[in-house]
Amino acid sequence: MGKFLLVDSRKLDGFEGLHQAVHGSHVDVMQLGRGRLRGTLSHIGIGDFSLSIGSFNVGMRTQRVSSDDKLIIGMLLAAEQRVAHWSFDMQPNDVLVIPPLLEHDGVFHGASAYAAMRLDLNDVASLFGGEARLSDPDTWRSRGHFRADTANGAIATRRLVAIMSHLRTNELGLTQSTAEYWKRAIVECMAVNVMSSLPPDDSGWLPSARRLIRRVEDYLDETGTRPVHVSEICAALGVSRRTLHRAFQEVFGLGPASFLRHKRLCAVHSILHESAPGSTTVAAVAMGQGFYELGRFAQYYLAMFGERPSQTLGLATLPTAGEGVARA
Incomplete structure (x- = not known):
């Protein structure tokens, strides 16, 4: 692997594996559903940025303590039963914002799959540049829930999983420039679902x-x-x-x-x-x-x-x- 890409992929055999559900962030986990937990967990690291994708077959209760100073933006990829984060009822492809230093709790009532990217709050100005609201770090200091557009949300989910799969099996490594591109491609998959739930921005001057x-x-x-x-x-x-x-x-x-x-x-x-x-x-x-x-x-x-x-x-x-x- 190139030095700009770190990959870790494993099979889960027990709920303890989900303590590292988000790369670099500890999560307290309790199993709710009956049966032996099976699943997968993959992490991709590009510098200080990471993407985690996990799946599991039984209900889970998750809690994150307020010691993590990174921003986490998550997306529900699939769910057989109800999923709730704080007071938000999540639908597949919805995006969840977990601000730095904020406690978080979630309940998965059945088999589910998720994606979560973890980044520095100071990076949003670059990653979401051009979008006045999204490029403002203050936008991400409050917990939030963004309802995905039905069609575009499904496309974004498939694209995100495909990117993870390809980078996970990539034996060629990444250069610094291609690493930056893939990081932005990952962010875009979630950004499109955030922007679809925001009102259109028709204000401002349109250049020639x-x-x-x-x-x-x-x-x-x-x-x-x-x-x-x-x-x-x-x-x-x-x-x-x-x-x-x-x-x-x-x-x-x-x-x-x-x-x-x-x-x-x-x-x-x-x-x-x-x-x-x-x-x-x-x-x-x-x-x-x-x-x-x-x-x-x-x-x-x-x-x-x-x-x-x-x-x-x-x-x-x-x-x-x-x-x-x-x-x-």
Whole structure:
């Protein structure tokens, strides 16, 4: 594993394993349901940021003491029966905010699965930059419950689980730049459910679409070939996701996420085109540009370039017409 990615995955055999339900935070646990507890628990650490995903098959009572100075943002991935945190009744895909130094209690009445990310409160200004309310640390100092949009919430849950699965099995490690991208991708899965429950922010001045696009492209030029997440652009330019989306739709007819995906596909193509077989792999290059579902990546690549990524890599060793004449 690269030094920017720490992974720990284990099977649970007893409720004691859930004392570390959130990486770096102790949780007091009591089993409520009958039967032997079985489950899984996985942690991913990217610097001071961590993501934990757990599942268990019986009812549980959880309590966290007020000694943790980190912000915890959790999401209920699945539940067979009622789940309550404080006085909030949770539905699948809902997001829960546990502020630093605040006691927390939860009751799971049956088999459940959850995700929780743990981060420093000072990091929210960067991770949620461009969103006036979410980038303000004071927003996260109070406990909160955000009801997820039905369709988008399910998509965010599937994406979060897929990211965890891929990073957990990733043998290539992460560079500093790709680690930052994956951290933002994880945060985005929960942020989309938070923002869907907030009223639309139509206030403020909307910059000229083309002027804003120029600022975005200048920023992308400065970052080079590393993958850039939408939330990073919002934070750097101080614009909201809605403002950015409207500008990209007006200029390109597609959203910023699709635009950035096309740009990353072009970066993959250029790297493969200039690399000799044996010097790298398609999987390594794709992962380095933020693609974790290789099957879907291959579909995107074929649709855009009319060839498979392995074909592009193979073409790197073929001489051009001029080179062939010179060798003859």
